[in-house]
Amino acid sequence: MTPTDHWAAVAQRLGTDLFLDLQPDPTLSAHGRGAQLRRSLTTELRAAISDGRLPAGTQLPPYRSLAADLGVARGTVSAAYAELIAEGWLTARQGSGTVVAHTSTPSVLPNTRRKPDGPTHDFSLGAPTPSLFPRSDWIAATRVAITDAPHSAFGPGDPQGNYELREELSRYLARVRGVRTSPDNIVLTTSVHSALVSLCSNAVDGALAVEAFNMPFHRASIEAAGTPTLPIPIDRDGADVDTLSDGAYSDARAVLLTPSHQFPTGVALSPGRRAAVVAHARSRGMYIVEDDYDGELRYDREPIGALQGLAPDCVIYTGSVSKSLSPAVRTAWLVVPDAVVEPLVAAKGPREPDASIVDQLVLTQLIRTGAYDRHIRRSRQFYRKRRDHLVARLRDVGVDTGGVSAGLHIVLPCRPDAEDELLATAWRAGFLVFGLSQFRHPTAPPDGRGGIVVGFGSPPDSSFNADIDALAGLLAAFT
Ligand SMILES: Cc1ncc(COP(=O)(O)O)c(C=O)c1O
Structure with missing residues (x-):
């Protein structure tokens, strides 16, 4: 069976006449392939729901059986489902499984500041990772x-x-x-x-x-x-x-x-x-x-x-x-x-x-x-891992962050006169990041600081590693 036949068979399980063009890349490592499959599955399901190929009320297969069919980890499919549930495309109810939600477009995106054609790499500030909500x-x-x-x-x-x-x-x-x-x-x-x-x-x-x-x-x-x-x-x-x-x-x-x-x-x-x-x-x-x-x-x-x-x-x-x-x-x-x-x-x-x-x-x-305490401990572990990955990946490309001891964002310092160009390049490339000067009080005198501010809670789990790789690539080109 060719890869395309395999995915077409999977698509059959999701609903009649639905073809999901997932096209796994056989050259990727197992880890990279999992992340790519999850992204493709999420994107294709979103598209299938929004253009009506998967109408409201359509029942999706349990993620265990879909994962078995795809030959991927259960977590890959459950993460894709969780992301679409968080975004409002799908709903999950005890006893009735996962179904396509009754609004064909989500009424409220997790980040309401995100435009419909929003950033490719969302490093916005001020919010925890929505899928962590207990x-x-x-x-x-x-x-x-x-x-x-x-x-x-x-x-x-x-x-x-x-x-x-x-x-x-x-x-x-x-x-x-x-x-x-x-x-x-x-x-x-x-x-x-x-x-x-x-x-x-x-x-x-x-x-x-x-x-x-x-x-x-x-x-x-x-x-x-x-x-x-x-x-x-x-x-x-x-x-x-x-x-x-x-x-x-x-x-x-x-x-x-x-x-x-x-x-x-x-x-x-x-x-x-x-x-x-x-x-x-x-x-x-x-x-x-x-x-x-x-x-x-x-x-x-x-x-x-x-x-x-x-x-x-x-x-x-x-x-x-x-x-x-x-x-x-x-x-x-x-x-x-x-x-x-x-x-x-x-x-x-x-x-x-x-x-x-x-x-x-x-x-x-x-x-x-004690559920609140447990949630905070879980969140801390989750963000610590994200922080470690971010810091290590940036170190790989010669960007020393000096560590991030707390919180959900990091400031990557740069010369003040380089900030505008770095920011403009980042925005053109689809990164939602901020300039440190955007946070400066309008009457504060210049103090020789420049930088970009990056929120590492915002990227969805499904794309976090790829988003960080892309950020590292962007910064490497600037150093
Ligand atoms: C400096 C600062 N204070 C407070 C908050 C919490 O904001 P709020 O409780 O208004 O949602 C945030 C959230 O991003 C913040 O960045």
């Missing part, structure tokens, strides 16, 4: 949480958010991040983004000092809420907080920092600077706003506890499940000193919590049972 744990936790919840849980709710989740979080954040708080000092919200906007609108009166490199979308929303931002320089010890004593910062009533893992440069705030910023905040009556955006995703450096643990009186701490679980969950927390609770709660009104109480019940259950 679906079974979430379903099991939902069943218990909704069954056990008292009727009152489905009433209007506490404006600070569900009390049980605040209790679980106060214990969890103490254990994992060294945060010192109580449920009464926690306000639940939908995201770090909304937490920052709410703080600036209701609790921080005056300007906000921010790191010279930061998240532009957060900065824009803070400024749109009427809070001017003032950049402070960054060096290898993190934000240079001594500059806060300069007259230029006299209007600043708070300083926003990412102390455990500066975004996006990746440095940690040194112990000396941690002590200095706390002393400065106390002496000036300022707040430190700590964005602990990926505090749990650390790989091989000593854990760095939250700054909040040093100074619960003047640090406002915020975090969310956007990186640890999914940005689709929309659950985040603010841990605030006593004086900040009241203005935040008053701004919400006497009834309305900001975020979904139903999701808060589920998350409570997930944390309580």
Whole structure:
């Protein structure tokens, strides 16, 4: 049987009159062939669904039998199915197998910023790998949480958010991040983004000092809420907080920092600077706003506890499940000193919590049972492997990353005058990557830094190795 006959026979099992042009390349290694088959299978199934050859409701064969027919590992087929399920092309229901979903085009792509003819190599930032979402744990936790919840849980709710989740979080954040708080000092919200906007609108009166490199979308929303931002320089010890004593910062009533893992440069705030910023905040009556955006995703450096643990009186701490679980969950927390609770709660009104109480019940259950911890451990292993592969592959082509100790992205430094050209070449070649200068505060003076910022959580598992190979090829051509 020729390879084409073989695949045509497989296609017969997927539906009548369906031909999938998979064309495995016999010259590839077993590993490369598996990855190529998975990509081809995913692409061809997507095309067959979108052009109607596989109509809605069509039952696909169990992946075990398809894998046996194709002579490939089960994981190859299950990964292809999982990717298409995550994208909304297929649905999987207990007892009825995997079927073509009822929308012929997915309504929401996993990355909604991706255009229909999106990048070939998606290294976008800010999201975990969607296929990691712990679906079974979430379903099991939902069943218990909704069954056990008292009727009152489905009433209007506490404006600070569900009390049980605040209790679980106060214990969890103490254990994992060294945060010192109580449920009464926690306000639940939908995201770090909304937490920052709410703080600036209701609790921080005056300007906000921010790191010279930061998240532009957060900065824009803070400024749109009427809070001017003032950049402070960054060096290898993190934000240079001594500059806060300069007259230029006299209007600043708070300083926003990412102390455990500066975004996006990746440095940690040194112990000396941690002590200095706390002393400065106390002496000036300022707040430190700590964005602990990926505090749990650390790989091989000593854990760095939250700054909040040093100074619960003047640090406002915020975090969310956007990186640890999914940005689709929309659950985040603010841990605030006593004086900040009241203005935040008053701004919400006497009834309305900001975020979904139903999701808060589920998350409570997930944390309580240890499933959340297990998921974080699994995710850490998964991303550590990705990180190791990325760093090794780049080293092969002479790019020294200096390691990546935490988080889901890496900055590959380059000369500032080379950044634009590198970026333009990358974009033309279908890479979704970012220039370090895109994160620079508009009034921050140049500091001789350039680079490209690459998110390694975004590529789907099915193409990760190929995406990294392509990135290595791109960078090799530039060195
Ligand atoms: C600097 C920074 N802070 C916070 C977050 C978490 O964002 P959110 O909770 O608003 O989804 C991210 C996510 O990418 C981030 O990059």
